[in-house]
Amino acid sequence: MWIGNRRGLYFVVHGSMPNRIGKRRDQVVEWKKAFNHQRALVEPPITEFVEFLHERGIGQMDMVTVPPPSFHDYGAYPAQMLCERALGALGLNLVLLWPDRYAKSGKHWSANISKVYAPPALDVRGKTVLVLDDICTTGNTLVAAMASILVAGGYPAGCAYA
């Protein structure tokens, strides 16, 4: 387990240093590939993820959200499915702050990190928001989502599964 990069603080539950290595991560990547090719595959186990979220106080956060998809649609979005399943086990709801798709590109990064994603659709001023994701490779998705919330006046934290 480890947290953060130079642009913000987040936590990866099944992470390792260096990252991009790990059995659980491979499992999730395989599941996402199969999902994209519409092949059936068993979803990765999330018991430890749910326990982790509960122990570290997810219930005290005002909102829990996922970063916007870059090419999936809501409803068929692996990160959303995984996080909804984890939250369902805790009796919490997932709030979608970005209704549209947003692709990250070099153009966006060179401008301003807080403008990679649009401002959140809901009012997050003064609220603690947890951004959940399934996979964390470089942390850019989580950091961009957190920056968007930060600029809108919220208190963001990030957490990824693997």
Added chain:
Amino acid sequence: MPVDELDVAMDNFTKDEKRLSSLLILHYDPRRFFAALAAANVARAIYRHVDR
């Protein structure tokens, strides 16, 4: 929260940021970890003069 996790997290932080973030996270109840993480993110943004 284990100290080695914190060390990894704050590898790229300046001395002041490390001190402030460590304080924020360590002095919180572990059961309020995510809230502490959020507070540390905001503290960091203030240090780096991110316009909120």
